[in-house]
Amino acid sequence: MTTSTSNDARLADEGYVETIVIGAGQAGLSMGYHLQRLGRPFVILDDRARVGDAWRQRWDSLRLFTPAKYDALDGMAFPAEPWHFPTKDEMADYLEAYAERFALPIHHGVRVERVSRTGDRFLVESGAGRWTADNVVVAMAGFQQPHIPGFAVDLNPSVVQLHSSAYREPGQLGEGDVLVVGAGNSGSDIAMDIVRHDQQVGPAGRRVLLAGRDTGQIPFHIESRFGRAIGMRFVLRFLFRRVLNVRTPIGRRARPKILSSGGPLIRLKAREIASAGIERVSRVEGVRDGMPVLADGERVEVSNVVWGTGFAHDFPWIDLPVHGELEPQHRSGVSDDHPGLYFLGLLFLDSMASEMIHGVGQDAARLAGHLDSRMSGQGTGLRAVSAA
Numbered sequence: 001m002t003t004s005t006s007n008d009a010r011l012a013d014e015g016y017v018e019t020i021v022i023g024a025g026q027a028g029l030s031m032g033y034h035l036q037r038l039g040r041p042f043v044i045l046d047d048r049a050r051v052g053d054a055w056r057q058r059w060d061s062l063r064l065f066t067p068a069k070y071d072a073l074d075g076m077a078f079p080a081e082p083w084h085f086p087t088k089d090e091m092a093d094y095l096e097a098y099a100e101r102f103a104l105p106i107h108h109g110v111r112v113e114r115v116s117r118t119g120d121r122f123l124v125e126s127g128a129g130r131w132t133a134d135n136v137v138v139a140m141a142g143f144q145q146p147h148i149p150g151f152a153v154d155l156n157p158s159v160v161q162l163h164s165s166a167y168r169e170p171g172q173l174g175e176g177d178v179l180v181v182g183a184g185n186s187g188s189d190i191a192m193d194i195v196r197h198d199q200q201v202g203p204a205g206r207r208v209l210l211a212g213r214d215t216g217q218i219p220f221h222i223e224s225r226f227g228r229a230i231g232m233r234f235v236l237r238f239l240f241r242r243v244l245n246v247r248t249p250i251g252r253r254a255r256p257k258i259l260s261s262g263g264p265l266i267r268l269k270a271r272e273i274a275s276a277g278i279e280r281v282s283r284v285e286g287v288r289d290g291m292p293v294l295a296d297g298e299r300v301e302v303s304n305v306v307w308g309t310g311f312a313h314d315f316p317w318i319d320l321p322v323h324g325e326l327e328p329q330h331r332s333g334v335s336d337d338h339p340g341l342y343f344l345g346l347l348f349l350d351s352m353a354s355e356m357i358h359g360v361g362q363d364a365a366r367l368a369g370h371l372d373s374r375m376s377g378q379g380t381g382l383r384a385v386s387a388a
Contacts, residue, residue, distance in 0.1 A: 017043050019135040019371065020124050024051050024106045027345025028139035029095060030073050030361045032104040034368035040375065044104060047111035051099045052092030060169045061193050062088040065185065065222065065266040066358060070236055073098055074361040083228055116319040122340065135340040135371050138315060145312040152307070156290030160304045164190060167306055170197040176206065176303025179292055181284050183212030184262040187308025188273060195276045209279045209300060216264040236358055245351035246332060255348050259326045262310065263352065333367050340374065342367050
């Protein structure tokens with residue numbers, strides 16, 4: 001096992017830890033920060049070599065949808081001009097610096113393989129060891145298991161296929177037309193990345209098609225004067241936190257749709273996608289004669305398919321009956337059936353902001369307080385709200 005970020009102490013195999021946090025991304029770091037402030041003992045387990053590697057391994061041109069003034073975790077400002085939109089590597093470096101500043105006890109290279117019950121505690125197992133804990137915080141976003149439709153195996157072997165999690169830059173693709181499946185933020189960004197590349201270096205005349213339903217869009221440009229003065233604050237602070245949450249009727253109505261299809265386009269607009277020459281087509285619903293078939297019956301001849309179809313929202317290594325259709329069973333991140341089990345950083349965990357950098361700290365503080373009250377025998381301190 002590798003050493004922790006904060007010191008050279010090793011996490012004892014077969015040992016007891018009050019709280020194990022799984023994942024050292026922004027959710028896990030936020031939870032660690034708030035547990036540390038409350039004086040609760042914990043460790044963070046992460047299967048990557050460095051903090052921030054999940055960001056470093058995304059596509060090369062990726063920039064955050066939010067400016068630096070909204071990209072800080074609790075306790076440490078993002079080191080950039082307020083209206084700079086950070087690159088993926090800048091975000092990764094910030095998270096690494098955050099972990100070092102607060103000396104969070106992170107153990108790298110530890111892939112959790114199973115979480116189960118043993119008596120009144122949890123048993124956490126990995127190839128590096130096994131431990132018991134009173135609390136387990138699953139602080140991993142839903143970006144772990146790429147979702148690719150089963151019919152993808154029927155595509156002609158000559159078609160280059162990549163999931164968005166494996167896409168880095170257009171040079172990975174072969175010559176010929178490209179179909180990007182999934183018209184949300186990731187799919188739209190990748191389609192635009194391919195078009196911009198082709199405009200600069202070719203191949204000239206290649207078609208780029210974007211398949212999927214219209215997810216909607218925020219009604220302003222995030223880098224415009226209005227976006228800076230009013231729009232971003234309204235969307236991030238008011239709409240995503242106070243309106244779209246599990247305590248409002250509109251939030252409860254919107255939640256199932258967002259969980260199944262994702263949120264609106266944030267940076268791009270439909271007219272910009274069209275102006276770039278990207279062809280919008282209907283959903284991909286199967287394969288015929290080795291090529292994708294759309295919902296309207298059209299068979300499209302392409303040489304490349306990029307699956308921007310998201311990720312499976314389950315955690316098969318949790319050996320407990322917590323698995324729902326679209327997400328683990330929880331109430332705003334708290335498992336009722338398994339006291340001491342928490343989820344953090346998931347899409348619409350408590351609000352639309354829950355998965356976002358600017359919103360995860362609010363959930364982390366709330367769940368850390370719940371955990372502290374539980375361990376202190378003072379009740380939960382969490383309002384009973386349903387995430388169903």
